[in-house]
Amino acid sequence: MSEHQQQGFSRRDFVKIAAAAPLVGSIHSTSGAGRGAEQVLANGRASTPGGPEFFDAPTIRGKPLTGPIKVGVIGCGGRGTGAAVQAMTADQDVILHAMGDVFADRLESSLAGITGHFEDAGDEQGSARIQVPAERRFIGFDSYQKVIDSGVDVVLLTGYPHFRPEHLRAAVAAGKHVFAEKPVAVDSPGIRGVLESAAISRSKGLACLVGFCWRYHDGLRGVFDRINSPDGGGIGEVTSVHTTYHTDTLSKRPRKPEWSDMEFQLRNWWHFAWASGDHIVEQAIHSIDRLSWAMNDRLPLKVTCLGGRAARNGPEHGNVFDHFAAVYEYEGGLRAYHTCRQIDGCPNDNSDYVFGTKGQAVVNGWVPTLSLRDLRGKEFWKYTPAADISGRDMYQNEHNALFASLRAGTPINDLERGAHSTLMSIMARQAAYTGQVITWKQAMEGQERLGPERYEFGPYQAAPVAIPGRTKFV
Ligand SMILES: NC(=O)c1ccc[n+]([C@@H]2O[C@H](COP(=O)([O-])OP(=O)(O)OC[C@H]3O[C@@H](n4cnc5c(N)ncnc54)[C@H](O)[C@@H]3O)[C@@H](O)[C@H]2O)c1
Numbered sequence: 001m002s003e004h005q006q007q008g009f010s011r012r013d014f015v016k017i018a019a020a021a022p023l024v025g026s027i028h029s030t031s032g033a034g035r036g037a038e039q040v041l042a043n044g045r046a047s048t049p050g051g052p053e054f055f056d057a058p059t060i061r062g063k064p065l066t067g068p069i070k071v072g073v074i075g076c077g078g079r080g081t082g083a084a085v086q087a088m089t090a091d092q093d094v095i096l097h098a099m100g101d102v103f104a105d106r107l108e109s110s111l112a113g114i115t116g117h118f119e120d121a122g123d124e125q126g127s128a129r130i131q132v133p134a135e136r137r138f139i140g141f142d143s144y145q146k147v148i149d150s151g152v153d154v155v156l157l158t159g160y161p162h163f164r165p166e167h168l169r170a171a172v173a174a175g176k177h178v179f180a181e182k183p184v185a186v187d188s189p190g191i192r193g194v195l196e197s198a199a200i201s202r203s204k205g206l207a208c209l210v211g212f213c214w215r216y217h218d219g220l221r222g223v224f225d226r227i228n229s230p231d232g233g234g235i236g237e238v239t240s241v242h243t244t245y246h247t248d249t250l251s252k253r254p255r256k257p258e259w260s261d262m263e264f265q266l267r268n269w270w271h272f273a274w275a276s277g278d279h280i281v282e283q284a285i286h287s288i289d290r291l292s293w294a295m296n297d298r299l300p301l302k303v304t305c306l307g308g309r310a311a312r313n314g315p316e317h318g319n320v321f322d323h324f325a326a327v328y329e330y331e332g333g334l335r336a337y338h339t340c341r342q343i344d345g346c347p348n349d350n351s352d353y354v355f356g357t358k359g360q361a362v363v364n365g366w367v368p369t370l371s372l373r374d375l376r377g378k379e380f381w382k383y384t385p386a387a388d389i390s391g392r393d394m395y396q397n398e399h400n401a402l403f404a405s406l407r408a409g410t411p412i413n414d415l416e417r418g419a420h421s422t423l424m425s426i427m428a429r430q431a432a433y434t435g436q437v438i439t440w441k442q443a444m445e446g447q448e449r450l451g452p453e454r455y456e457f458g459p460y461q462a463a464p465v466a467i468p469g470r471t472k473f474v
Pocket residue numbers: 014015018074075076077078079080100101102103106107140141143144158159160161163181182183211212213282283
């Protein structure tokens with residue numbers, strides 16, 4: 001049994017936790033709901049009462065939102081359901097106004113889950129804020145536009161990563177505030193579009209918070225703030241980082257006779273690189289974002305990445321790899337490493353090892369290990385939560401932060417940073433698929449757009465599994 005299975009954290013459990021998180025958050029969250037004006041620090045960064053500096057996201061100038069805030073969900077799966085409840089828990093005047101999904105069954109089960117959450121909690125006020133009549137339940141590939149046009153103030157973009165750039169573009173064009181799950185794109189053209197949306201959203205004073213939830217985890221904030229402080233919290237200057245996301249394989253939804261190619265691939269989206277970006281982009285991106293966090297969000301110059309498909313085969317496993325090992329190179333010759341694997345029967349690990357001139361940080365949010373050590377490995381500091389924030393949930397934290405920033409008129413907008421972490425993941429996949437060293441510039445200028453040009457249920461042949469050395473970088 002793997003370490004994570006012993007800990008009770010498999011990939012799908014993680015998703016379940018993500019969906020179930022509000023239960024935890026609503027019990028433990030001290031930053032609470034309906035807190036109109038959160039404290040905004042002079043440096044333009046917002047802080048939340050009950051947990052000073054619990055987030056440190058980039059904020060911009062906007063217009064404070066007053067009164068009810070209408071929210072629409074686009075992509076009603078595990079995260080869409082969780083995010084809707086978290087949004088409604090973050091602020092007592094958030095109304096769930098509209099929902100959209102490609103599939104009716106997903107939308108209805110999500111709505112039932114959200115309804116059940118508030119009913120089980122005996123929260124009549126919460127139940128009354130679910131206002132999604134049949135005419136505001138939109139189904140199909142164009143459902144995102146209908147949600148955006150339904151009179152919402154905020155959209156939660158929780159569909160498949162492939163669609164995120166288009167959903168972001170439409171939301172920002174319509175002047176909507178956004179919560180967007182990671183990753184924000186699956187390919188280079190998508191990233192360029194997202195960077196355009198980032199610039200437009202900033203110019204319009206719109207929030208765009210990307211779901212890199214670990215940046216809102218109290219314990220990780222405690223460690224990474226120290227790593228990024230002048231003496232690295234005692235570990236000195238960072239010389240190297242290794243982050244891991246070693247976990248079990250993905251679940252499968254066997255093909256039903258009535259499913260077209262498109263429906264089969266969408267229902268098994270994490271097996272298809274065009275829909276998910278592959279697991280280094282879809283899942284391990286959390287660890288690549290933390291690698292970047294440890295490097296103080298400097299951009300790498302280039303990446304070399306080995307990868308392949310050792311234990312996956314058959315059509316239900318689509319065309320994704322099952323392991324990657326990336327080496328990022330930075331100015332000055334610094335190197336940072338990321339390894340990820342989705343193979344059963346191997347030890348699991350989801351840790352960040354940050355090496356400095358005087359010591360190291362070892363970070364694992366699940367176990368949890370949040371520790372600073374000297375060069376001999378002796379721990380000299382470990383994170384201990386202040387009593388008033390103990391047990392807070394990172395998913396709830398990020399929504400508390402988002403809605404507090406909207407009320408304060410200083411919307412969080414970290415879309416550009418989210419796009420950079422996404423491109424770091426994409427460039428590693430590009431390097432692994434092609435077998436080439438990929439520079440940041442190449443990745444930024446890449447022309448290959450993954451996936452179909454038109455979205456419709458019918459035949460669709462996904463690309464073959466990439467072969468390093470033969471698959472070309474485009
Ligand atoms: N931050 C986290 O910890 C975390 C955890 C889980 C998932 N995620 C991310 O959230 C996103 C969703 O993951 P999930 O686990 O909820 O998947 P899911 O399959 O449970 O749900 C996704 C839903 O979106 C719908 N959808 C997809 N494309 C759509 C489109 N174009 N228009 C309308 N609806 C669309 C699907 O039909 C499905 O119901 C992914 O990007 C994933 O990486 C983040």
